Amino acid sequence: MENHGIFPLPVSMESDRLLMMEKKNNCWLLFGNDSVLIHEKRQRFIEKYFGALCPDPVVFDGTGTYADWMEQIRGQSLFSEASAVFLNNPSFFMHGVQDEEGFADFIKTLQEAPSSVAIVISYEGIPDRRMKAAKTLFQICSSMECSFLKLGSAESYLTECFHRRRVLVTEEARLYLSDVITGWAHISIPFLETECDKIALMARGGIVSKEIMENALPSYMDKGVFRFFDHLLERNLSAVKMDIPGIFTDESASLMTLGFLSSRLRRIKIFHEMKRSGSSDAHIQKILGIRTRWSWNELLKQTKCISEEEAEFLLMALFQYQYAARLEGADSHMLTDILFRFCRRGGIS
Structure with missing residues:
Protein backbone atom coordinates (compact mmCIF):
# COMPACT_ATOMS: atom_id res chain seq x y z
CA MET A 1 0.00 0.00 0.00
CA GLU A 2 1.33 3.44 -0.91
CA ASN A 3 2.57 5.94 1.61
CA HIS A 4 -0.21 8.48 1.97
CA GLY A 5 1.84 10.98 4.00
CA ILE A 6 -1.13 12.49 5.79
CA PHE A 7 0.85 14.15 8.59
CA PRO A 8 4.10 16.11 8.88
CA LEU A 9 6.81 14.47 10.96
CA PRO A 10 6.79 15.36 14.67
CA VAL A 11 9.88 16.66 16.43
CA SER A 12 12.38 13.79 16.80
CA MET A 13 13.29 12.46 20.23
CA GLU A 14 16.72 12.46 21.80
CA SER A 15 16.91 8.78 22.63
CA ASP A 16 19.22 6.88 20.25
CA ARG A 17 17.08 3.78 20.62
CA LEU A 18 13.94 5.61 19.57
CA LEU A 19 15.67 7.38 16.70
CA MET A 20 16.25 3.95 15.15
CA MET A 21 12.51 3.22 15.02
CA GLU A 22 10.76 3.59 11.67
CA LYS A 23 7.76 5.86 11.45
CA LYS A 24 4.74 3.87 10.32
CA ASN A 25 2.60 5.33 7.53
CA ASN A 26 -0.41 3.33 8.75
CA CYS A 27 -0.24 4.31 12.43
CA TRP A 28 -1.46 7.67 13.73
CA LEU A 29 -1.54 9.33 17.13
CA LEU A 30 -4.25 11.94 17.77
CA PHE A 31 -4.39 13.95 20.98
CA GLY A 32 -5.92 17.12 22.41
CA ASN A 33 -8.91 18.49 24.31
CA ASP A 34 -11.39 18.53 21.40
CA SER A 35 -12.82 15.01 21.50
CA VAL A 36 -15.26 15.73 18.67
CA LEU A 37 -12.41 16.71 16.36
CA ILE A 38 -10.42 13.62 17.40
CA HIS A 39 -13.30 11.30 16.52
CA GLU A 40 -13.91 13.10 13.23
CA LYS A 41 -10.24 13.03 12.20
CA ARG A 42 -9.63 9.37 12.97
CA GLN A 43 -12.50 8.32 10.71
CA ARG A 44 -11.37 10.70 7.98
CA PHE A 45 -7.82 9.35 8.13
CA ILE A 46 -8.74 5.71 7.60
CA GLU A 47 -11.14 6.72 4.80
CA LYS A 48 -8.29 8.56 3.09
CA TYR A 49 -5.90 5.67 3.71
CA PHE A 50 -8.14 2.90 2.38
CA GLY A 51 -10.26 4.87 -0.08
CA ALA A 52 -13.48 3.25 -1.29
CA LEU A 53 -12.62 -0.04 0.43
CA CYS A 54 -12.49 1.47 3.95
CA PRO A 55 -13.43 -1.20 6.54
CA ASP A 56 -15.50 -0.68 9.68
CA PRO A 57 -13.01 -0.10 12.52
CA VAL A 58 -12.66 -2.21 15.64
CA VAL A 59 -12.97 0.30 18.50
CA PHE A 60 -11.44 0.06 21.99
CA ASP A 61 -12.74 3.03 23.99
CA GLY A 62 -10.63 2.91 27.15
CA THR A 63 -10.98 -0.86 27.12
CA GLY A 64 -8.95 -3.93 26.21
CA THR A 65 -5.55 -5.32 27.11
CA TYR A 66 -2.28 -5.47 25.22
CA ALA A 67 -3.25 -8.98 24.11
CA ASP A 68 -6.65 -7.77 22.82
CA TRP A 69 -5.09 -4.91 20.86
CA MET A 70 -2.33 -7.05 19.37
CA GLU A 71 -4.82 -9.71 18.31
CA GLN A 72 -6.78 -7.13 16.30
CA ILE A 73 -3.65 -5.57 14.79
CA ARG A 74 -2.27 -8.96 13.76
CA GLY A 75 -5.62 -10.47 12.85
CA GLN A 76 -7.20 -10.65 9.42
CA SER A 77 -10.83 -9.65 8.93
CA LEU A 78 -13.15 -12.40 7.70
CA PHE A 79 -14.98 -9.95 5.46
CA SER A 80 -12.20 -7.74 4.10
CA GLU A 81 -8.52 -7.84 3.25
CA ALA A 82 -8.11 -4.57 5.17
CA SER A 83 -8.79 -3.75 8.82
CA ALA A 84 -8.70 -0.69 11.06
CA VAL A 85 -8.20 -0.48 14.82
CA PHE A 86 -9.05 2.52 17.02
CA LEU A 87 -7.52 2.73 20.52
CA ASN A 88 -9.07 5.64 22.39
CA ASN A 89 -7.62 6.61 25.79
CA PRO A 90 -5.56 3.40 26.17
CA SER A 91 -4.42 2.46 29.66
CA PHE A 92 -0.75 3.34 29.06
CA PHE A 93 -1.78 7.00 28.60
CA MET A 94 -4.33 7.01 31.41
CA HIS A 95 -2.23 5.19 34.05
CA GLY A 96 1.28 4.97 32.61
CA VAL A 97 3.16 1.89 31.44
CA GLN A 98 2.62 -0.61 34.25
CA ASP A 99 3.40 -3.75 32.25
CA GLU A 100 6.80 -3.17 30.63
CA GLU A 101 6.86 -6.51 28.80
CA GLY A 102 3.30 -6.11 27.52
CA PHE A 103 4.03 -2.58 26.27
CA ALA A 104 7.22 -3.75 24.51
CA ASP A 105 5.29 -6.54 22.75
CA PHE A 106 2.59 -4.04 21.74
CA ILE A 107 5.17 -1.66 20.23
CA LYS A 108 6.78 -4.55 18.33
CA THR A 109 3.35 -5.47 16.97
CA LEU A 110 2.78 -1.88 15.83
CA GLN A 111 6.13 -1.85 14.04
CA GLU A 112 5.33 -5.13 12.29
CA ALA A 113 1.74 -4.20 11.38
CA PRO A 114 1.14 -4.85 7.64
CA SER A 115 -0.03 -2.05 5.35
CA SER A 116 -3.45 -3.72 5.16
CA VAL A 117 -4.04 -2.65 8.79
CA ALA A 118 -4.50 0.97 9.93
CA ILE A 119 -4.17 1.88 13.61
CA VAL A 120 -5.33 5.16 15.18
CA ILE A 121 -4.35 5.75 18.82
CA SER A 122 -6.14 8.71 20.40
CA TYR A 123 -5.89 10.43 23.76
CA GLU A 124 -8.29 13.10 25.01
CA GLY A 125 -5.65 15.30 26.59
CA ILE A 126 -2.04 16.37 26.05
CA PRO A 127 0.37 13.46 26.60
CA ASP A 128 3.57 14.12 28.52
CA ARG A 129 6.30 13.57 25.93
CA ARG A 130 8.75 12.71 28.71
CA MET A 131 6.79 9.58 29.62
CA LYS A 132 7.72 6.27 28.01
CA ALA A 133 4.44 5.66 26.18
CA ALA A 134 4.26 9.13 24.64
CA LYS A 135 7.97 9.25 23.81
CA THR A 136 7.79 5.92 21.98
CA LEU A 137 4.54 6.52 20.11
CA PHE A 138 5.48 10.01 18.94
CA GLN A 139 8.51 8.40 17.33
CA ILE A 140 6.61 5.56 15.66
CA CYS A 141 3.34 7.26 14.70
CA SER A 142 2.51 10.31 12.65
CA SER A 143 0.79 12.71 15.05
CA MET A 144 -1.71 15.53 15.15
CA GLU A 145 -2.99 17.74 17.96
CA CYS A 146 -6.79 18.15 17.99
CA SER A 147 -7.50 20.96 20.44
CA PHE A 148 -9.96 23.81 20.68
CA LEU A 149 -9.01 26.89 18.68
CA LYS A 150 -7.52 29.81 20.54
CA PRO A 218 -26.84 28.42 18.57
CA SER A 219 -29.65 29.18 20.99
CA TYR A 220 -27.25 29.55 23.94
CA MET A 221 -25.47 32.37 22.10
CA ASP A 222 -28.47 34.25 20.74
CA LYS A 223 -29.31 37.79 21.82
CA GLY A 224 -31.11 36.44 24.91
CA VAL A 225 -27.85 35.74 26.73
CA PHE A 226 -26.58 39.25 25.96
CA ARG A 227 -29.81 40.74 27.32
CA PHE A 228 -29.52 38.51 30.40
CA PHE A 229 -25.96 39.73 31.03
CA ASP A 230 -27.11 43.35 30.74
CA HIS A 231 -29.91 42.72 33.25
CA LEU A 232 -27.42 41.06 35.59
CA LEU A 233 -25.05 44.03 35.48
CA GLU A 234 -27.99 46.37 36.11
CA ARG A 235 -28.98 44.20 39.12
CA ASN A 236 -32.47 44.06 37.64
CA LEU A 237 -33.68 41.17 39.78
CA SER A 238 -37.16 40.84 38.26
CA ALA A 239 -35.74 40.76 34.71
CA VAL A 240 -33.07 38.22 35.70
CA LYS A 241 -35.78 35.97 37.20
CA MET A 242 -37.72 36.15 33.94
CA ASP A 243 -34.62 35.48 31.79
CA ILE A 244 -33.29 32.41 33.65
CA PRO A 245 -35.79 29.77 32.35
CA GLY A 246 -34.96 30.65 28.75
CA ILE A 247 -31.18 30.79 29.31
CA PHE A 248 -30.46 27.78 31.53
CA THR A 249 -32.61 25.32 29.58
CA ASP A 250 -30.45 22.20 30.03
CA GLU A 251 -27.00 21.13 31.19
CA SER A 252 -25.29 21.94 27.89
CA ALA A 253 -26.88 25.40 27.63
CA SER A 254 -26.04 26.10 31.28
CA LEU A 255 -22.36 25.24 30.74
CA MET A 256 -22.17 27.46 27.67
CA THR A 257 -23.94 30.34 29.42
CA LEU A 258 -21.67 30.07 32.46
CA GLY A 259 -18.68 30.08 30.12
CA PHE A 260 -20.02 33.23 28.47
CA LEU A 261 -20.64 34.97 31.81
CA SER A 262 -17.21 34.01 33.14
CA SER A 263 -15.40 35.23 30.03
CA ARG A 264 -17.19 38.59 30.15
CA LEU A 265 -16.54 39.03 33.86
CA ARG A 266 -12.86 38.16 33.41
CA ARG A 267 -12.63 40.75 30.66
CA ILE A 268 -14.19 43.39 32.91
CA LYS A 269 -11.88 42.48 35.78
CA ILE A 270 -8.79 42.66 33.55
CA PHE A 271 -9.94 46.05 32.22
CA HIS A 272 -10.19 47.46 35.75
CA GLU A 273 -6.82 45.99 36.73
CA MET A 274 -5.07 47.44 33.68
CA LYS A 275 -6.71 50.84 34.10
CA ARG A 276 -5.61 50.87 37.73
CA SER A 277 -2.03 50.16 36.65
CA GLY A 278 -2.06 53.01 34.12
CA SER A 279 -2.27 51.01 30.88
CA SER A 280 -3.34 52.86 27.74
CA ASP A 281 -6.63 52.11 25.98
CA ALA A 282 -4.72 50.75 22.97
CA HIS A 283 -2.77 48.31 25.15
CA ILE A 284 -5.93 47.15 26.93
CA GLN A 285 -7.66 46.57 23.59
CA LYS A 286 -4.69 44.54 22.35
CA ILE A 287 -4.55 42.36 25.48
CA LEU A 288 -8.31 41.73 25.45
CA GLY A 289 -8.44 41.10 21.70
CA ILE A 290 -10.90 43.92 21.06
CA ARG A 291 -10.76 44.95 17.40
CA THR A 292 -13.87 47.07 16.87
CA ARG A 293 -15.09 50.39 18.24
CA TRP A 294 -18.49 48.85 18.95
CA SER A 295 -16.97 46.10 21.14
CA TRP A 296 -14.86 48.68 22.98
CA ASN A 297 -17.87 50.91 23.67
CA GLU A 298 -19.84 47.91 24.94
CA LEU A 299 -17.03 47.05 27.34
CA LEU A 300 -16.80 50.64 28.60
CA LYS A 301 -20.54 50.62 29.26
CA GLN A 302 -20.27 47.34 31.17
CA THR A 303 -17.33 48.47 33.30
CA LYS A 304 -19.37 51.44 34.51
CA CYS A 305 -21.98 49.02 35.86
CA ILE A 306 -19.68 46.74 37.84
CA SER A 307 -16.51 47.31 39.84
CA GLU A 308 -13.42 45.13 39.87
CA GLU A 309 -14.35 43.78 43.32
CA GLU A 310 -17.91 42.96 42.23
CA ALA A 311 -16.70 41.18 39.09
CA GLU A 312 -14.27 39.16 41.21
CA PHE A 313 -17.04 38.29 43.70
CA LEU A 314 -19.34 36.97 40.98
CA LEU A 315 -16.54 35.15 39.16
CA MET A 316 -15.51 33.34 42.33
CA ALA A 317 -19.11 32.45 43.17
CA LEU A 318 -19.69 31.00 39.70
CA PHE A 319 -16.43 29.03 39.92
CA GLN A 320 -17.45 27.61 43.30
CA TYR A 321 -20.81 26.58 41.87
CA GLN A 322 -19.22 24.80 38.90
CA TYR A 323 -16.74 23.05 41.19
CA ALA A 324 -19.52 21.91 43.52
CA ALA A 325 -21.60 20.77 40.55
CA ARG A 326 -18.78 18.55 39.29
CA LEU A 327 -18.06 17.04 42.70
CA GLU A 328 -21.46 16.85 44.32
CA GLY A 329 -24.00 17.50 41.58
CA ALA A 330 -25.13 20.91 42.86
CA ASP A 331 -28.65 21.77 41.70
CA SER A 332 -29.89 24.89 39.94
CA HIS A 333 -31.05 26.48 43.21
CA MET A 334 -27.44 27.16 44.18
CA LEU A 335 -26.86 28.97 40.87
CA THR A 336 -30.02 31.08 41.06
CA ASP A 337 -29.17 31.97 44.66
CA ILE A 338 -25.77 33.29 43.51
CA LEU A 339 -27.34 35.39 40.75
CA PHE A 340 -30.10 36.72 43.02
CA ARG A 341 -27.62 37.63 45.78
CA PHE A 342 -25.53 39.53 43.25
CA CYS A 343 -28.59 41.45 42.05
CA ARG A 344 -29.51 42.38 45.62
CA ARG A 345 -26.14 44.06 46.18
CA GLY A 346 -27.57 47.55 45.67
CA GLY A 347 -29.59 46.81 42.54
CA ILE A 348 -33.18 46.97 41.35
CA SER A 349 -35.49 44.75 43.41
Whole structure:
Protein backbone atom coordinates (compact mmCIF):
# COMPACT_ATOMS: atom_id res chain seq x y z
CA MET A 1 0.00 0.00 0.00
CA GLU A 2 1.33 3.44 -0.91
CA ASN A 3 2.57 5.94 1.61
CA HIS A 4 -0.21 8.48 1.97
CA GLY A 5 1.84 10.98 4.00
CA ILE A 6 -1.13 12.49 5.79
CA PHE A 7 0.85 14.15 8.59
CA PRO A 8 4.10 16.11 8.88
CA LEU A 9 6.81 14.47 10.96
CA PRO A 10 6.79 15.36 14.67
CA VAL A 11 9.88 16.66 16.43
CA SER A 12 12.38 13.79 16.80
CA MET A 13 13.29 12.46 20.23
CA GLU A 14 16.72 12.46 21.80
CA SER A 15 16.91 8.78 22.63
CA ASP A 16 19.22 6.88 20.25
CA ARG A 17 17.08 3.78 20.62
CA LEU A 18 13.94 5.61 19.57
CA LEU A 19 15.67 7.38 16.70
CA MET A 20 16.25 3.95 15.15
CA MET A 21 12.51 3.22 15.02
CA GLU A 22 10.76 3.59 11.67
CA LYS A 23 7.76 5.86 11.45
CA LYS A 24 4.74 3.87 10.32
CA ASN A 25 2.60 5.33 7.53
CA ASN A 26 -0.41 3.33 8.75
CA CYS A 27 -0.24 4.31 12.43
CA TRP A 28 -1.46 7.67 13.73
CA LEU A 29 -1.54 9.33 17.13
CA LEU A 30 -4.25 11.94 17.77
CA PHE A 31 -4.39 13.95 20.98
CA GLY A 32 -5.92 17.12 22.41
CA ASN A 33 -8.91 18.49 24.31
CA ASP A 34 -11.39 18.53 21.40
CA SER A 35 -12.82 15.01 21.50
CA VAL A 36 -15.26 15.73 18.67
CA LEU A 37 -12.41 16.71 16.36
CA ILE A 38 -10.42 13.62 17.40
CA HIS A 39 -13.30 11.30 16.52
CA GLU A 40 -13.91 13.10 13.23
CA LYS A 41 -10.24 13.03 12.20
CA ARG A 42 -9.63 9.37 12.97
CA GLN A 43 -12.50 8.32 10.71
CA ARG A 44 -11.37 10.70 7.98
CA PHE A 45 -7.82 9.35 8.13
CA ILE A 46 -8.74 5.71 7.60
CA GLU A 47 -11.14 6.72 4.80
CA LYS A 48 -8.29 8.56 3.09
CA TYR A 49 -5.90 5.67 3.71
CA PHE A 50 -8.14 2.90 2.38
CA GLY A 51 -10.26 4.87 -0.08
CA ALA A 52 -13.48 3.25 -1.29
CA LEU A 53 -12.62 -0.04 0.43
CA CYS A 54 -12.49 1.47 3.95
CA PRO A 55 -13.43 -1.20 6.54
CA ASP A 56 -15.50 -0.68 9.68
CA PRO A 57 -13.01 -0.10 12.52
CA VAL A 58 -12.66 -2.21 15.64
CA VAL A 59 -12.97 0.30 18.50
CA PHE A 60 -11.44 0.06 21.99
CA ASP A 61 -12.74 3.03 23.99
CA GLY A 62 -10.63 2.91 27.15
CA THR A 63 -10.98 -0.86 27.12
CA GLY A 64 -8.95 -3.93 26.21
CA THR A 65 -5.55 -5.32 27.11
CA TYR A 66 -2.28 -5.47 25.22
CA ALA A 67 -3.25 -8.98 24.11
CA ASP A 68 -6.65 -7.77 22.82
CA TRP A 69 -5.09 -4.91 20.86
CA MET A 70 -2.33 -7.05 19.37
CA GLU A 71 -4.82 -9.71 18.31
CA GLN A 72 -6.78 -7.13 16.30
CA ILE A 73 -3.65 -5.57 14.79
CA ARG A 74 -2.27 -8.96 13.76
CA GLY A 75 -5.62 -10.47 12.85
CA GLN A 76 -7.20 -10.65 9.42
CA SER A 77 -10.83 -9.65 8.93
CA LEU A 78 -13.15 -12.40 7.70
CA PHE A 79 -14.98 -9.95 5.46
CA SER A 80 -12.20 -7.74 4.10
CA GLU A 81 -8.52 -7.84 3.25
CA ALA A 82 -8.11 -4.57 5.17
CA SER A 83 -8.79 -3.75 8.82
CA ALA A 84 -8.70 -0.69 11.06
CA VAL A 85 -8.20 -0.48 14.82
CA PHE A 86 -9.05 2.52 17.02
CA LEU A 87 -7.52 2.73 20.52
CA ASN A 88 -9.07 5.64 22.39
CA ASN A 89 -7.62 6.61 25.79
CA PRO A 90 -5.56 3.40 26.17
CA SER A 91 -4.42 2.46 29.66
CA PHE A 92 -0.75 3.34 29.06
CA PHE A 93 -1.78 7.00 28.60
CA MET A 94 -4.33 7.01 31.41
CA HIS A 95 -2.23 5.19 34.05
CA GLY A 96 1.28 4.97 32.61
CA VAL A 97 3.16 1.89 31.44
CA GLN A 98 2.62 -0.61 34.25
CA ASP A 99 3.40 -3.75 32.25
CA GLU A 100 6.80 -3.17 30.63
CA GLU A 101 6.86 -6.51 28.80
CA GLY A 102 3.30 -6.11 27.52
CA PHE A 103 4.03 -2.58 26.27
CA ALA A 104 7.22 -3.75 24.51
CA ASP A 105 5.29 -6.54 22.75
CA PHE A 106 2.59 -4.04 21.74
CA ILE A 107 5.17 -1.66 20.23
CA LYS A 108 6.78 -4.55 18.33
CA THR A 109 3.35 -5.47 16.97
CA LEU A 110 2.78 -1.88 15.83
CA GLN A 111 6.13 -1.85 14.04
CA GLU A 112 5.33 -5.13 12.29
CA ALA A 113 1.74 -4.20 11.38
CA PRO A 114 1.14 -4.85 7.64
CA SER A 115 -0.03 -2.05 5.35
CA SER A 116 -3.45 -3.72 5.16
CA VAL A 117 -4.04 -2.65 8.79
CA ALA A 118 -4.50 0.97 9.93
CA ILE A 119 -4.17 1.88 13.61
CA VAL A 120 -5.33 5.16 15.18
CA ILE A 121 -4.35 5.75 18.82
CA SER A 122 -6.14 8.71 20.40
CA TYR A 123 -5.89 10.43 23.76
CA GLU A 124 -8.29 13.10 25.01
CA GLY A 125 -5.65 15.30 26.59
CA ILE A 126 -2.04 16.37 26.05
CA PRO A 127 0.37 13.46 26.60
CA ASP A 128 3.57 14.12 28.52
CA ARG A 129 6.30 13.57 25.93
CA ARG A 130 8.75 12.71 28.71
CA MET A 131 6.79 9.58 29.62
CA LYS A 132 7.72 6.27 28.01
CA ALA A 133 4.44 5.66 26.18
CA ALA A 134 4.26 9.13 24.64
CA LYS A 135 7.97 9.25 23.81
CA THR A 136 7.79 5.92 21.98
CA LEU A 137 4.54 6.52 20.11
CA PHE A 138 5.48 10.01 18.94
CA GLN A 139 8.51 8.40 17.33
CA ILE A 140 6.61 5.56 15.66
CA CYS A 141 3.34 7.26 14.70
CA SER A 142 2.51 10.31 12.65
CA SER A 143 0.79 12.71 15.05
CA MET A 144 -1.71 15.53 15.15
CA GLU A 145 -2.99 17.74 17.96
CA CYS A 146 -6.79 18.15 17.99
CA SER A 147 -7.50 20.96 20.44
CA PHE A 148 -9.96 23.81 20.68
CA LEU A 149 -9.01 26.89 18.68
CA LYS A 150 -7.52 29.81 20.54
CA LEU A 151 -9.83 32.81 20.77
CA GLY A 152 -7.65 34.90 18.47
CA SER A 153 -7.71 32.24 15.73
CA ALA A 154 -11.47 31.66 15.58
CA GLU A 155 -12.42 34.76 13.61
CA SER A 156 -9.78 34.19 10.91
CA TYR A 157 -10.80 30.52 10.68
CA LEU A 158 -14.45 31.51 10.20
CA THR A 159 -13.45 34.04 7.55
CA GLU A 160 -11.65 31.28 5.67
CA CYS A 161 -14.69 28.98 6.07
CA PHE A 162 -16.97 31.56 4.47
CA HIS A 163 -14.41 32.27 1.73
CA ARG A 164 -14.26 28.56 0.80
CA ARG A 165 -18.05 28.54 0.52
CA ARG A 166 -18.03 31.74 -1.57
CA VAL A 167 -20.18 33.55 0.97
CA LEU A 168 -19.86 37.28 1.65
CA VAL A 169 -20.38 38.49 5.23
CA THR A 170 -21.53 42.09 5.66
CA GLU A 171 -19.51 44.40 7.89
CA GLU A 172 -22.36 44.62 10.41
CA ALA A 173 -22.60 40.81 10.57
CA ARG A 174 -18.84 40.46 10.91
CA LEU A 175 -18.70 42.91 13.83
CA TYR A 176 -21.56 41.08 15.54
CA LEU A 177 -19.87 37.71 15.04
CA SER A 178 -16.54 39.06 16.29
CA ASP A 179 -18.16 40.16 19.53
CA VAL A 180 -20.10 36.91 19.98
CA ILE A 181 -16.95 34.80 19.57
CA THR A 182 -15.32 36.50 22.56
CA GLY A 183 -17.99 34.90 24.76
CA TRP A 184 -17.51 31.32 23.66
CA ALA A 185 -15.92 29.12 26.30
CA HIS A 186 -14.65 26.53 23.78
CA ILE A 187 -14.17 26.88 20.03
CA SER A 188 -14.24 23.59 18.17
CA ILE A 189 -13.33 23.30 14.48
CA PRO A 190 -16.16 20.81 13.70
CA PHE A 191 -18.61 23.18 15.41
CA LEU A 192 -17.39 26.14 13.30
CA GLU A 193 -17.61 24.09 10.10
CA THR A 194 -21.18 23.07 10.94
CA GLU A 195 -22.18 26.65 11.73
CA CYS A 196 -20.61 27.89 8.48
CA ASP A 197 -22.54 25.30 6.47
CA LYS A 198 -25.78 26.34 8.17
CA ILE A 199 -25.17 30.07 7.69
CA ALA A 200 -24.14 29.58 4.05
CA LEU A 201 -27.43 27.77 3.36
CA MET A 202 -29.37 30.64 4.95
CA ALA A 203 -27.49 33.32 3.00
CA ARG A 204 -29.62 35.18 0.45
CA GLY A 205 -27.74 35.60 -2.79
CA GLY A 206 -24.53 34.50 -1.08
CA ILE A 207 -24.62 37.42 1.39
CA VAL A 208 -24.84 36.98 5.17
CA SER A 209 -26.52 39.84 7.03
CA LYS A 210 -26.48 40.51 10.76
CA GLU A 211 -30.07 39.23 10.96
CA ILE A 212 -29.07 35.90 9.40
CA MET A 213 -26.09 35.66 11.74
CA GLU A 214 -28.28 36.24 14.81
CA ASN A 215 -30.80 33.62 13.70
CA ALA A 216 -28.15 31.08 12.75
CA LEU A 217 -26.10 31.09 15.94
CA PRO A 218 -26.84 28.42 18.57
CA SER A 219 -29.65 29.18 20.99
CA TYR A 220 -27.25 29.55 23.94
CA MET A 221 -25.47 32.37 22.10
CA ASP A 222 -28.47 34.25 20.74
CA LYS A 223 -29.31 37.79 21.82
CA GLY A 224 -31.11 36.44 24.91
CA VAL A 225 -27.85 35.74 26.73
CA PHE A 226 -26.58 39.25 25.96
CA ARG A 227 -29.81 40.74 27.32
CA PHE A 228 -29.52 38.51 30.40
CA PHE A 229 -25.96 39.73 31.03
CA ASP A 230 -27.11 43.35 30.74
CA HIS A 231 -29.91 42.72 33.25
CA LEU A 232 -27.42 41.06 35.59
CA LEU A 233 -25.05 44.03 35.48
CA GLU A 234 -27.99 46.37 36.11
CA ARG A 235 -28.98 44.20 39.12
CA ASN A 236 -32.47 44.06 37.64
CA LEU A 237 -33.68 41.17 39.78
CA SER A 238 -37.16 40.84 38.26
CA ALA A 239 -35.74 40.76 34.71
CA VAL A 240 -33.07 38.22 35.70
CA LYS A 241 -35.78 35.97 37.20
CA MET A 242 -37.72 36.15 33.94
CA ASP A 243 -34.62 35.48 31.79
CA ILE A 244 -33.29 32.41 33.65
CA PRO A 245 -35.79 29.77 32.35
CA GLY A 246 -34.96 30.65 28.75
CA ILE A 247 -31.18 30.79 29.31
CA PHE A 248 -30.46 27.78 31.53
CA THR A 249 -32.61 25.32 29.58
CA ASP A 250 -30.45 22.20 30.03
CA GLU A 251 -27.00 21.13 31.19
CA SER A 252 -25.29 21.94 27.89
CA ALA A 253 -26.88 25.40 27.63
CA SER A 254 -26.04 26.10 31.28
CA LEU A 255 -22.36 25.24 30.74
CA MET A 256 -22.17 27.46 27.67
CA THR A 257 -23.94 30.34 29.42
CA LEU A 258 -21.67 30.07 32.46
CA GLY A 259 -18.68 30.08 30.12
CA PHE A 260 -20.02 33.23 28.47
CA LEU A 261 -20.64 34.97 31.81
CA SER A 262 -17.21 34.01 33.14
CA SER A 263 -15.40 35.23 30.03
CA ARG A 264 -17.19 38.59 30.15
CA LEU A 265 -16.54 39.03 33.86
CA ARG A 266 -12.86 38.16 33.41
CA ARG A 267 -12.63 40.75 30.66
CA ILE A 268 -14.19 43.39 32.91
CA LYS A 269 -11.88 42.48 35.78
CA ILE A 270 -8.79 42.66 33.55
CA PHE A 271 -9.94 46.05 32.22
CA HIS A 272 -10.19 47.46 35.75
CA GLU A 273 -6.82 45.99 36.73
CA MET A 274 -5.07 47.44 33.68
CA LYS A 275 -6.71 50.84 34.10
CA ARG A 276 -5.61 50.87 37.73
CA SER A 277 -2.03 50.16 36.65
CA GLY A 278 -2.06 53.01 34.12
CA SER A 279 -2.27 51.01 30.88
CA SER A 280 -3.34 52.86 27.74
CA ASP A 281 -6.63 52.11 25.98
CA ALA A 282 -4.72 50.75 22.97
CA HIS A 283 -2.77 48.31 25.15
CA ILE A 284 -5.93 47.15 26.93
CA GLN A 285 -7.66 46.57 23.59
CA LYS A 286 -4.69 44.54 22.35
CA ILE A 287 -4.55 42.36 25.48
CA LEU A 288 -8.31 41.73 25.45
CA GLY A 289 -8.44 41.10 21.70
CA ILE A 290 -10.90 43.92 21.06
CA ARG A 291 -10.76 44.95 17.40
CA THR A 292 -13.87 47.07 16.87
CA ARG A 293 -15.09 50.39 18.24
CA TRP A 294 -18.49 48.85 18.95
CA SER A 295 -16.97 46.10 21.14
CA TRP A 296 -14.86 48.68 22.98
CA ASN A 297 -17.87 50.91 23.67
CA GLU A 298 -19.84 47.91 24.94
CA LEU A 299 -17.03 47.05 27.34
CA LEU A 300 -16.80 50.64 28.60
CA LYS A 301 -20.54 50.62 29.26
CA GLN A 302 -20.27 47.34 31.17
CA THR A 303 -17.33 48.47 33.30
CA LYS A 304 -19.37 51.44 34.51
CA CYS A 305 -21.98 49.02 35.86
CA ILE A 306 -19.68 46.74 37.84
CA SER A 307 -16.51 47.31 39.84
CA GLU A 308 -13.42 45.13 39.87
CA GLU A 309 -14.35 43.78 43.32
CA GLU A 310 -17.91 42.96 42.23
CA ALA A 311 -16.70 41.18 39.09
CA GLU A 312 -14.27 39.16 41.21
CA PHE A 313 -17.04 38.29 43.70
CA LEU A 314 -19.34 36.97 40.98
CA LEU A 315 -16.54 35.15 39.16
CA MET A 316 -15.51 33.34 42.33
CA ALA A 317 -19.11 32.45 43.17
CA LEU A 318 -19.69 31.00 39.70
CA PHE A 319 -16.43 29.03 39.92
CA GLN A 320 -17.45 27.61 43.30
CA TYR A 321 -20.81 26.58 41.87
CA GLN A 322 -19.22 24.80 38.90
CA TYR A 323 -16.74 23.05 41.19
CA ALA A 324 -19.52 21.91 43.52
CA ALA A 325 -21.60 20.77 40.55
CA ARG A 326 -18.78 18.55 39.29
CA LEU A 327 -18.06 17.04 42.70
CA GLU A 328 -21.46 16.85 44.32
CA GLY A 329 -24.00 17.50 41.58
CA ALA A 330 -25.13 20.91 42.86
CA ASP A 331 -28.65 21.77 41.70
CA SER A 332 -29.89 24.89 39.94
CA HIS A 333 -31.05 26.48 43.21
CA MET A 334 -27.44 27.16 44.18
CA LEU A 335 -26.86 28.97 40.87
CA THR A 336 -30.02 31.08 41.06
CA ASP A 337 -29.17 31.97 44.66
CA ILE A 338 -25.77 33.29 43.51
CA LEU A 339 -27.34 35.39 40.75
CA PHE A 340 -30.10 36.72 43.02
CA ARG A 341 -27.62 37.63 45.78
CA PHE A 342 -25.53 39.53 43.25
CA CYS A 343 -28.59 41.45 42.05
CA ARG A 344 -29.51 42.38 45.62
CA ARG A 345 -26.14 44.06 46.18
CA GLY A 346 -27.57 47.55 45.67
CA GLY A 347 -29.59 46.81 42.54
CA ILE A 348 -33.18 46.97 41.35
CA SER A 349 -35.49 44.75 43.41
